[in-house]
Amino acid sequence: MNDQHHCDAQHRDEIDAAKQEERRLLICELIAIVAVVAFVLVRQRWLL
Amino acid sequence: MGDVFAGAGTLGMWALVVMVMLGAVPLAAASAQFLIIGLHAVRNHYERTAPYSPRVAILVPAWNEAAVLGASIDRLVGLEYPADRLRVYVVDDASTDATPDVVRAKGQQYPGQVVHLRREKGGEGKAHTLNHGLRLILDDDWMEALLIMDADVIYEADSLRKMTRHLADPAVGAVTAYIKEGSQPGNYLQRFVAYEYITAQAAARRSQNVLGAMACLAGGAQLHSRRNLEAIGGQIDTSSLAEDTFTTFNTQLAGHRVVFEGNATVWAEEPDSIVGLWKQRLRWARGNVQVTLRFKHLWFRPRREHGLGDISFAVFWFCLFLLPVFMIVSSVALLTLYFLDFERSWALFHHLWIINAVSYLFITTFAMAIDPQTAKRVWAQAILFPGAVSVLVILYTCTPRVFEYLVERWGAMTGLTWNHITTEVTILIAYSWLGLCMPVAYLGKKAEERGRGWLSPLFVYLGGYGPLLCAVTFTSYVYELRGAEMKWDKTEKTGKVSIPR
Numbered sequence: 001m002n003d004q005h006h007c008d009a010q011h012r013d014e015i016d017a018a019k020q021e022e023r024r025l026l027i028c029e030l031i032a033i034v035a036v037v038a039f040v041l042v043r044q045r046w047l048l
Numbered sequence: 049m050g051d052v053f054a055g056a057g058t059l060g061m062w063a064l065v066v067m068v069m070l071g072a073v074p075l076a077a078a079s080a081q082f083l084i085i086g087l088h089a090v091r092n093h094y095e096r097t098a099p100y101s102p103r104v105a106i107l108v109p110a111w112n113e114a115a116v117l118g119a120s121i122d123r124l125v126g127l128e129y130p131a132d133r134l135r136v137y138v139v140d141d142a143s144t145d146a147t148p149d150v151v152r153a154k155g156q157q158y159p160g161q162v163v164h165l166r167r168e169k170g171g172e173g174k175a176h177t178l179n180h181g182l183r184l185i186l187d188d189d190w191m192e193a194l195l196i197m198d199a200d201v202i203y204e205a206d207s208l209r210k211m212t213r214h215l216a217d218p219a220v221g222a223v224t225a226y227i228k229e230g231s232q233p234g235n236y237l238q239r240f241v242a243y244e245y246i247t248a249q250a251a252a253r254r255s256q257n258v259l260g261a262m263a264c265l266a267g268g269a270q271l272h273s274r275r276n277l278e279a280i281g282g283q284i285d286t287s288s289l290a291e292d293t294f295t296t297f298n299t300q301l302a303g304h305r306v307v308f309e310g311n312a313t314v315w316a317e318e319p320d321s322i323v324g325l326w327k328q329r330l331r332w333a334r335g336n337v338q339v340t341l342r343f344k345h346l347w348f349r350p351r352r353e354h355g356l357g358d359i360s361f362a363v364f365w366f367c368l369f370l371l372p373v374f375m376i377v378s379s380v381a382l383l384t385l386y387f388l389d390f391e392r393s394w395a396l397f398h399h400l401w402i403i404n405a406v407s408y409l410f411i412t413t414f415a416m417a418i419d420p421q422t423a424k425r426v427w428a429q430a431i432l433f434p435g436a437v438s439v440l441v442i443l444y445t446c447t448p449r450v451f452e453y454l455v456e457r458w459g460a461m462t463g464l465t466w467n468h469i470t471t472e473v474t475i476l477i478a479y480s481w482l483g484l485c486m487p488v489a490y491l492g493k494k495a496e497e498r499g500r501g502w503l504s505p506l507f508v509y510l511g512g513y514g515p516l517l518c519a520v521t522f523t524s525y526v527y528e529l530r531g532a533e534m535k536w537d538k539t540e541k542t543g544k545v546s547i548p549r
Contacts, residue, residue, distance in 0.1 A: 010099070011097070014311070015097060018092075019092075021311065025088065025089065025418060026088075026089040029082070030086070032410055032414040032417065033410070035409075036406055036410045039446075040406060043446055043447065
């Protein structure tokens with residue numbers, strides 16, 4: 001019983017961590033998109 | 049883009065413009081694949097997982113692996129997994145070294161957990177070796193899930209548990225893990241591979257999870273449910289060089305889902321020489337040609353039962369498969385335009401490389417964020433993945449004025465000046481670079497073969513590791529057209545892989 005409880009808790013923790021990692025990637029992706037768009041705008045305005 | 053099409057009166061001119069822009073398609077498609085990754089936060093398989101520990105048979109094909117096998121078995125037996133639900137089956141492919149002794153000794157050390165299966169006639173390839181073990185394991189009811197791996201890879205302690213949780217969903221037939229290059233200390237080539245694996249596995253397979261169609265289960269980390277193995281005929285395809293991809297496709301055609309688990313990490317040792325890498329990748333690339341032809345009835349034909357016919361899956365597949373063709377066609381078209389209509393060619397050159405620059409910036413920054421632990425070790429290889437010359441062209445097209453100013457300053461310092469001829473030659477090289485970078489990277493292999501291995505990194509850094517892989521793909525077309533013999537060249541392993549602290 002204790003073992004099962006431990007397994008369930010561990011599973012929940014690991015799935016929460018996995019979901020959090022996916023959210024981190026989503027934020028990284030948004031930052032990368034903003035950085036690229038900002039770079040293109042800077043290039044058009046000042047670097048050409 | 050209006051300027052490049054303006055006045056493009058003839059069909060021939062239009063065709064040339066389109067051909068040039070083909071050079072931007074693969075990187076643009078790769079960017080689209082990376083954009084999909086964000087959706088993995090909301091479209092993943094985690095909700096349908098559960099704590100699940102089926103009886104797992106680990107199938108290890110081994111040919112002369114005495115140096116690494118003992119440690120591998122120790123680590124497998126020590127995985128965070130119930131010991132009574134885990135068995136290791138080593139299929140010894142007629143090894144001539146101490147492999148049988150090592151496995152027998154481990155069998156005594158872990159009674160009931162390590163099984164030695166011996167093939168007296170070996171050397172037929174990995175698929176035959178796996179099938180030998182698979183037949184025996186399927187004959188017994190004990191196995192509920194089967195993990196196929198390589199003798200030298202290292203599973204992180206929690207990796208198997210993180211893979212089996214997906215099999216709690218009966219719709220899932222197979223699960224694969226994130227293979228990372230783990231050679232310690234590792235040379236420049238292995239660091240390129242480490243970065244490549246962020247893009248090809250951690251990134252691409254996440255987006256394939258979202259799209260619902262997986263291109264390939266990693267050969268060293270594929271977990272199958274018993275039901276799936278029985279559905280695909282209880283054996284691995286032996287007619288091609290890409291048995292992993294065939295298994296992946298057959299699993300999905302049988303109506304089962306394939307899932308990538310990015311948190312289950314498996315460390316592998318990849319080749320440290322271009323010659324070794326070339327052999328391995330040529331086998332993979334020829335396998336991809338065989339898969340493309342064998343499953344030709346699937347491409348661009350969406351079906352409800354599986355995602356292999358989806359347009360997006362086919363576009364990503366063919367962009368990679370035809371990458372060398374796109375690059376060569378683009379260069380040839382640009383060079384033709386140089387002589388026919390320079391103004392148009394110049395504008396096209398800028399458009400082409402701006403698209404490539406934006407894609408490169410996005411992919412490189414995002415890839416490094418996906419796996420910062422690896423990126424810290426391989427950031428230089430990440431930046432120089434397309435090759436130093438391509439990076440220079442990107443810098444030029446992004447910031448022409450800054451670049452020209454720096455070149456002028458450099459010219460003033462060194463006394464070198466630009467005249468008409470040097471300018472024209474530079475333009476011609478830049479125009480042809482998308483096609484030229486492949487033979488330049490290939491020179492790295494030639495240098496190694498001629499005993500000048502110290503020159504190889506120079507060619508790979510100049511031409512690019514990506515273009516080196518494109519050269520392999522191009523060679524695979526030639527080999528398959530020639531009907532060259534399908535030889536199984538085992539990748540040499542030295543046991544230098546370990547989990548970084």
